Amino acid sequence: MIQERLIQTVISILLSAGYDVSERCLLRPRSFDLLASGKKGLVIIKIVSQIDSVSEEIAFDLEAMGHHLRAVPIIIGERARDAPLERSAVYLRYGLFAVAPSTLYDYLVEGVPPLVYASPGGLYVGIDGIRLREMRERHNLSLGDLAHILGVSRRTISKYESGMGTTLEMALKLEELFDEAIVQPIDLFIDRPYDLTESIYQNEIEEASPAGHLKEMGLELHPFRRAPFQVVALFEKNTIFACFGPAQKTVKRAALIGNLSQIAHARSLCILSDYHNEKKIGKTLVIGEEKLYSLEEGSDLINLIPE
Structure with missing residues (x-):
């Protein structure tokens, strides 16, 4: 019940902010719960009660997915360890x-970004x-003068001026001293650069498989284990969410990945091992695999998939 309430709260916030929100991803295992698209771009959202429950592997999937979809991954939760997440704080x-739902609300609906990073x-x-x-020089203070006033070293002041963060207490001292705002707001949905190595699942793509044939057709594949789609396929300016397998296990994914692709402005494809026709579900x-193997170029496939 707590998880359901939390998810509905997040959906309500996103809709209030004018975002298009996907259907919930209920298939397991899953690295994310929702996709949302709005004025700040595409967002991949993981919703948990305890943010500590997000494993390193799930975080890697979220980060990789964000990179390949040009989206921002974010975790929404209520608690870290035994303490509730603070409003206006980023963990x-x-x-x-x-962040907490209240922080997401302030950021998206009220236009008030968080200011504080919380850590142990x-x-x-x-x-x-x-x-x-600029403020230090305007007040004719040297690095040493300001360091003496604050009780820190000249090197510390130099690092502050080079962009190093500081404690909330020290920032308040600086703002009180100069009577000006100095704290930088945190843009939750900023498109951050990711330092990703090749997907740890790349070696799972077999050449003699539908995914292998997609690679032969010139598509760039990025596999995922914890998503309703098994790969994100890129071809020229097109993004495809694709899944493979027998009809019994795969068809139920079709409508969901179609909905997700609509939010992400992508295309969606299911390739069945025991199917010999062609149809659209949403x-x-x-x-079927036979149809796929009859195609030679990535453009041939793109022409088949509805936008």
């Missing part, structure tokens, strides 16, 4: 932002280093 889980060591903020240097093209 980190394996490098991904995690306390609350931290980002400082506008250029602004700090936005998803469903074909």
Whole structure:
């Protein structure tokens, strides 16, 4: 019941902010619960009560998916360890932002970004280093002067001016001293660069398989274990969510990945091992393996799949 309430709260916030929201991903295992598209782009959302339950492998999947879909992954939760997530604070889980629903509401609906990073060591903020240097020089203070006033080293002040963050307490001292805002707001949906190695699942693509044939046709494949689609396939400017297998296990995914592809402005495809016709289920093209093997070029496949 707690998880259901949390998911409905997040959906309500997204809709209030004017976002298009996908159907819930109920298939297991799953690395995300919702896709949403709006004024800040495509967002991949994982919703959990305890953010500590998000494993490193799930975080990697979210980050990789964000990279390949040009989307921002985010975790929405209520608690970290035994404490509730603070409003207007951003937590980190394996490098991904995690926030409370109230923080998401403030950011999307009220237009108020969070300011504070929360960690086991306390609350931290980002400082506008250029602004700090300008204020220091405007008040005719040297690095040493400011360091003496704050009780820190000259090196620390120099690092602040180079962009190093600091504690909330120190930031408040600086703002009180200069009577100006210096804390940088946190953009939750900023398109951050990802340092990704090749997918750890790449070696699972067999040459003598539908996925292998897609590669031969010139498509770039990125496999996922915890998504309703098994691969994200890229061809020229097209993105395809694709799944493979027997009809009994695969067809039930068709409508869901079609809905997800609509939110992500992608295409969707199901390739069945025991099917010999061609049909559409919602936005998803469903074909048999024989039909796939009859195609030679990626463009041939793109022409079959509805946008």
